[in-house]
Amino acid sequence: MNPRESLPDTELPDPVPLLGCPYKSNPYPLYARMREAGPVHRVLFPSGVRAWLVTGYDAAHAALNDDRLGKNHDRGNDRWRARASIMPEPQHTQLQVHLLHQDPPRHTRMRRLLTDAFTPRRTERLAPRIQELADHLVDRLPETGPADLVGGFAADFPFLVLAEVIGLPRELADRFDRDWGKVVQPVGPTDPGRARYEARLHALQGYIADVVAHARDHAGDDLLGRLVAARDRGELSREELDSMIFQLLVAGQEPVTNQITTALIALFRHPAQLARLREDPALLPRAVEELLRHDSAFELTTWRFFDRDSDLHGTRIPAGDSVIVSLCAANRDPRRFPDPDTLDLGRGPNPHLAFGHGIHFCPGAALARTELRIALGTLVARLPGLHLAVADEDIEWIPSVLGRGTHRLPVGYDRRL
Structure with missing residues (x-):
């Protein structure tokens, strides 16, 4: 069953439920109906949070650049806070003041400290090392399929790259538990998994403290060293420093893991395009852009808020209600x-919004593009006959509110080159 079958064709409910396995496996028929009905809709998330979703390209582009919409959680009203502010104190105050939740001028000051580490020029200089990391992970795969490309490749590759980029030493990188990334998935106060969620938070916070201590004791010119030095000069608060490291460790690698899986699934669903890419590796840069457009790991943006009752494309939005942009729908x-809906690896121009737009455009976009180009190129070239090893309907999609990805990606291939 897909979302188009689960809702009557005559009208959309209010709010529109964005939940359940059919929706996560293929949200696009529902998004099409929402776009056709108008640019802004009230929606309901699994946690019970109600929000306003922006769906069309022009409306999304305008919302991403609308300076009336702020990102700071302090703007959220009591209705939003009752269900959305689920990270308990003191962690919410200590880990949630990163770039995604800030407005200028604070956002401008904090973002300036990151941009040099992720420039396209620096990313390209790292490309040979990124290729070495990709080849190392492929070398560890079985000589013939089957294999799980999440556990065997996609889960590790972006974190190894990130460690190189930010200056995370091997001993600390080896200690990072990917399970900690689940702290961004909503777990309400009465959820049976709440205790485990809070244990993850405490463990991750302790790990961040160790990262900061190491960077301070081994001062260097890497990103972690520069962030700690900025804290010691008084340019960052302790909470800002910890939150920025939190954002790097979680948002800096989990979306790339998920984007590798969504890209591969799109190629498996379009075997002619996979064959085209295998025969013409020079197509990779353009192919990456199309794969980002076709099914983005950043399905929805994080919250935005008006500080007063405001009009958004003809819909009146109360102050403090959350506004979210659907990048995938746009x-x-x-x-x-x-x-x-057609995957065309030669599509151009391709002004997709997979990395957002405006002042909150993803600062790691150049690095992510390089990672995707190298990851997909390496897997396609070194695993002849690469194909999905389970039925499409058996793919386990992560029940994340904002992102798209899979827990596992079982594949087969003829041999490992």
Whole structure:
């Protein structure tokens, strides 16, 4: 069953439920219906949070650049806070003041400390090392399929790259538990998994403290060293420093893991395009852009808020209600992309919004593009006959509110080159 089958064609409910396995496996028919009905809809998330979702390309682009919409959680009203502010104190105060939740001028000051580490020029200089890391992980795969490309490749690759980029030493990188990344998945106060959620938070916070201590004791010119030095000069608060490291460790690698899986699934669903990429590796840069557009790991943006009752594309939004932009819905808008549901690796131009837009455009976009180009190119070239080893309907999609990805990706291949 897909979302188009689960809702009557005559009208959309209010709010529109964004939940359940059919929705996560293929949200695009529902997004198409929402775009056709209008640019802004009230939606319901599994946690019980109600929000306003922006769906069309032009409306999404405008919202991402609308300086009336702020990101700071202090703008949220009591209705939003009752269900959305689920990270307990003191962790919410100590780990949630990163870039995704800040507005200028604080956002401008904090972002300036990151940008040099993720420039396209620096990323390209790292490309040979990134290729070495990709080859090392492929070398560890079985000589013939089956294999799980999440556990065997996609879960480790972006974190190894990130460690190189930010200056995380091997001994600390080896200690990082990928399970800690689940702290961004909502677990309400009455959820049976709440105790485990809080244990993850405490463990991750202790790990961040060790990262800071190591960077301070081994002062260097890497990103972690520069952030700690900025804290020691009084340019960052302790909470800002910890939150930025939290953002790097979680948001800096989990979306790339998920984007590798969504890209591979798209290629498996379009075997002619996979064959095209295998025969013409020079197509990779353009292919990456199309794969980002076609099914982005950043499905929805994080919260935005008006500080007063405001009009958004003809819909009145109360102050402090959350506004979220659907990047995936925008990237399939037929008014911007001809035949948008078709995967065309040669598509161009391709002004997708997979990395957002405006002042909150993903600062790691250049690095993510390089990682995706190298990861997909390496897997396709070194695993002849690469194919999905389970039925499409048996793919386990992560029940994340904002992102798309899979727990596992079982594949087969003829041999490992």
